[in-house]
Amino acid sequence: MPALGKLVQIEARLFLRDPMSFTIGLLLPSVILLGLGAIPALREPSPDMGGQRFIDYFAPSALVMAVAVVGLTNLPAVLATYRERGVLRRMRTTPVHPAKLLLAQMIVNLAAALASAVLVVVSGKLVFDVPMPQRPIGFAIAFVLGISSVFAIGMLVAAVAPTSRAASGLTTVLFMSVMFFGGVYLPRFMLPDAIARVGDYVPPGVQSLLDAWTGTAPAAAPLAVMAATAIAAGTLAARIFKWE
Amino acid sequence: MAIIEVRDLVKDYGSMRAVDGISFEVEEGEIFGILGPNGAGKTTTVECIEGLRSRDGGSVRVMGLDPERDGPELKQVLGIQLQESRLPDRIRVGEALDLYASFYRSPANTDRLIEKLGLERKRKTPFGKLSGGQQQRLSIALALVGNPRVAVLDELTTGLDPQARRDTWDLIEQVRNSGVTIILVTHFMDEAERLCDRIAVVDTGKIVALDTPAGLTARVSEEQRVRFRPSAAFADALLLDLPEVARVERSGPHVVVTGDGNVLQAVASVLARNQIVAAELRVEQVSLDDAFVALTGKSLEH
Incomplete structure (x- = not known):
């Protein structure tokens, strides 16, 4: 499929040429993880987190950020702009x-979000010895379903937003919610329990990622919710997408 | 055989009928103009021909293909230049052409196309850094990169400076000379007059006239006016006796003679016989502008 290959090549170049998408989309989550890890207290085991170090506990939230920045801010913004400008x-x-x-x-x-996530896992491992995900298969399933649900929501915004301004307004709200429930703004042990439980079901499903990373099998219900969200939002986006 | 056939085309937007029974044929190798005021239905008409919009009635054939049924096949042979369509700011001229070339079965040679459009030195320049004229030329290049047999160019020179407009006109003539049939949508009279073999004048969704530029002006009036300053006095009767002359008026030192298409020759020979020199001689013809106003009752906004 030469046309698709060429499109991927050009769109990848445009992604890397944009300093915002490159630094924020690709590097920021790792930089934040490394920045927090530079604080010695956050590298000590703490009873608040069941004897884990903060840095281990926070690593899945950095993944949430990696997925959300790319899927909820970059993707809809680019597509809404393409529609608005007649591309x-x-x-x-x-x-x-x-x-x-x-x-x-x-x-x-997707490649960018994946690269950003790999950077988080690898830099955490190399710099602070954050263990690699303990249940690789469970982790891969949680990650794939999580990223699919977030991207489907991003596509849904791109499908309906009439202008790039409208898209950025909508995605800001969604992005902040995903980041909040994903424990990026406040560590989740500081959130009321009910809100933390709601957060289990908010894409991309930070608890599933944390469980699989630290060696517990992720629960089925949140994974099912991620799959359902991905299918529902993705189908709806494909149906109502406006080309002009 | 006609390369484009449009019959009784109808398109409604809600309760508004944008195109109301338009029919015309375009011959191969022709530059066919669609001229009309803003909102006349020009763009909607060509969008139905391009397959970008579905019609509500009538039939359209381009090289025997139905734009609605045979969309992808038609787009292999149809080059389309849209008004108001941009590219991502960071894409470079060369990249955009290579990308669009990859969409077609037998694309044009992009190097030659870049050269033809005078963009050689801009190959590495991002779209966002091009001037308006350069962006327009790239847009034309993208419409031609598939080696089309028919090109539809919509409001080609809107927003260009006079030099860029003339350059674009030259380019369009070159494209036609290479065998491409062209539909040109415009609301510029001078552009239609300069480029088009035939013009369909469209107003409120209907064709009000379809003719050559000369035919359109002749349809309104065959009248010509000759204006000059005579070197010696003479009686009006000298000219009024000529069968070609209808009226003689004087304004200051000038004489204005109105008559049919041959009035200039008739007046000039009579003056010469009487040793009168006509200084500051000017012939005023009915322009396409006048014809347009007469046909539609509106003037074009520039």
């Missing part, structure tokens, strides 16, 4: 349907 419309004048451009954008952004 999608111009593609409609060619034999290649603009859905291929959407697909290319998803591939590039």
Whole structure:
């Protein structure tokens, strides 16, 4: 599929050329993890976190951030801008349907989120000896379902937002919620229990990531919710996506 | 055989009928103009031809293809330049052309295209850093990168400075000379007059006239006016006796003679016989502008 390959290549270059998407999308989550880890107290085991170190406890939240920054801010913003500026419309004048451009954008952004997540895991391991995910398969399932649900929501915003301003307004609210429930702003042990439990079901499902990372099998219900969210939001986005 | 056939095309937007029974044919190798005021239905008409919009009635064939049924196939042979369509700011000229070339089965040579459009030195320049004229040229290049047989160009020179407009016109003539049939949507009279073989004048969703530029002006009036300052006095009767002359008026030192298409030759030979020199001679013809106002009752906004 030469057209799709070419689209992925160009969209990847545009992603890397944009200093905002490059630094915030790719590097920020690792930088924050490393910054927090530089504080000695956060590298000590603490009874608040069941004897874990804060840095181990926070690592999955850095993953939430990696996924959310790319899937909820970059992806919808780029697509809404493409619609607003007539990039999608111009593609409609060619034999290649603009859905291929959407697909290319998803591939590039998924790769970016994945790269950002790998950076978090590897830098945590190398610098602070944060253990690698203990249940690799459970972790992979939780991560794939989590990233799918967040990206599907991002696509839904891109599908309906009439302008890039509207898209950024909507995504800011969603992004802040995901970050809050994902324990990025406040560590989750400081949240009321009810809110922390709600957070288990908010994409991308930080508790599932934490469980699988630290060696517990992730619970089925939150994973099912992530899968359902991904399918529902993704289907709806595909149905109502406006090309112009 | 006509390369484009449009019959009784109808398009409604809600209760508003934007295109109301338009029919025309475009011959291969022609530059066919669609001229009309803003909101006349020009863009909607070409969007139905391009397959970007579904029609509510009538039939459209482009090279025998139905734009609604054979969309992807049609787009292999149809180049489309849209008004108001941009690219990502950071994409470079060369990248955009390579990308769009990859969408077609038999694309044009992008190096030659870049050269033809005078963008050689801009190959590495991002879209956002191009001037308006350069962006427009890139947009034309993207419409031509698939080696189309038919090109539809919508409001091609809107927003360009006069030099860029003339350069663009030259380019369009080159494209036609290479065998591409062109539909040109415009609300500029001078552009239509300069480029088009035939013009459909569209107003409120209907074609009000379809003719060559000369035919359109002739349809309104065959009248010509000749204005000059005579070197010696003469009686009006000298000219009024000519069958070609309808009226003779004087304004200050000038004489204004109105008559049919041959009035200039008739007046010039009579003056020469009487050793009168016509200084500051000017011929005023009915312009396409006048024709447009007569046909639609509106003037074009510039």
